[in-house]
Amino acid sequence: MSANVRTLLEALPYIREFHGRTVVIKYGGAAMRDEELREGFATDVVLLKYVGLNPVIVHGGGPDITSYMERLGMEVRFVEGVRVSDPETVEVAKMVLLGKVNSDIVSRLNRHGQPAVGLSGEDGTLFEVRPHPNADQVGFVGEVDRVDVNVLTHIAEDYIPVVASAGTDREGNSYNVNADAAAGKVAAALRAYKAIFLTDVPGWLADPDDPGSLVTRATVSEVATALGEVEGGMRPKLGACIEAIGGGVQSAHIIDGSKPHSLLLELFTDAGIGTMVIPS
Ligand code: ADP
Ligand code: MG
DSSP states (O other): OHHHHHHHHHHHHHHHTTTTTTEEEEEEEGGSSSSSHHHHHHHHHOOOOHHOOEEEEEEEHHHHHHHHHHHHTOOOEEEEEEEEEEEHHHHHHHHHHIIIIIIHHHHHHHHHHEEEEEETTGGGGOOOOOOEEEEHBBSSSEEEEEOTTTHHHHHHHHHEEESSEEEOOOOOEEEEHHHHHHHHHHHHTTTTTTEEOOOOOOOOOOSSSOOGOOOOOOHHHHHHHHHOOTTTTTHHHHHHHHHHHHTTTEEEEEETTTTHHHHHHHSSSOOSSSSSEEEO
8 A cells, every 4th residue: 555545544534533623723933934834834724624624723923023023123022921012012913913924824724725714802702801910010911811702603614713812801902812822712612622732842841951851641630730830932832721621622732833734743643743631
């Protein structure tokens, strides 16, 4: 049997298992890095839709926000991995996330044959946001307090929803929202089958300096126990995995989006890649 045929046959049970299932995919900095990766991501997501899955994309775009702020001569500052956000920063972040990153993803998906609709937390009151606990230091950074999935389920009937992680509070103030945390909330609210976080490392590393220390499988309680020690961008991802599983998601995966077609490898091959978080 040729290797190609074997690969297709290997995918069959997964295609059957995932048919009609909702998968929330967090798409971030690393997997957006170059043109080839952006195209690869779009073709993968379109393929998922064609084989009967229901993909929902939640994205950030930190590096693009930083580069536009620099172009505008604005000061870029982080406190414990969180972008310090005055109202002007939030304005630029929203413009970049929606006007550039979101519309780029949407147009690629459209071009590859599956129509997509872009929205942010404000559309259809998708997210209600409350200020971050460190608001006095970080400014208008928000946490998603409540997700109203109505708008998503409507859109997902016919289109691929692409959600930019920004939202407003009850008074109408805009906030920057961590896209991992937003994706975890969305996955839980949709009771998705899987939540997949694309990043630029092989997964959760027991020792962040040792790429060989990948944790391939962990239960939510193991993740919760370790969370206090985890730093940087991995922390909100693991927090989001806990949130998703707590909301009834069957498994959450952190995978290396800087490897081409990592999404397909994770979903449709026996090997699986990255870190898988499971209920118990
Ligand atoms: P993304 O755009 O995917 O959200 P982030 O930079 O926010 O990217 O998060 C991923 C980063 O988290 C990695 O590049 C790595 O530097 C950092 N990190 C910190 N601790 C760990 C860990 N224990 N395992 C893996 N990555 C870690
Ligand atoms: Mg991040």
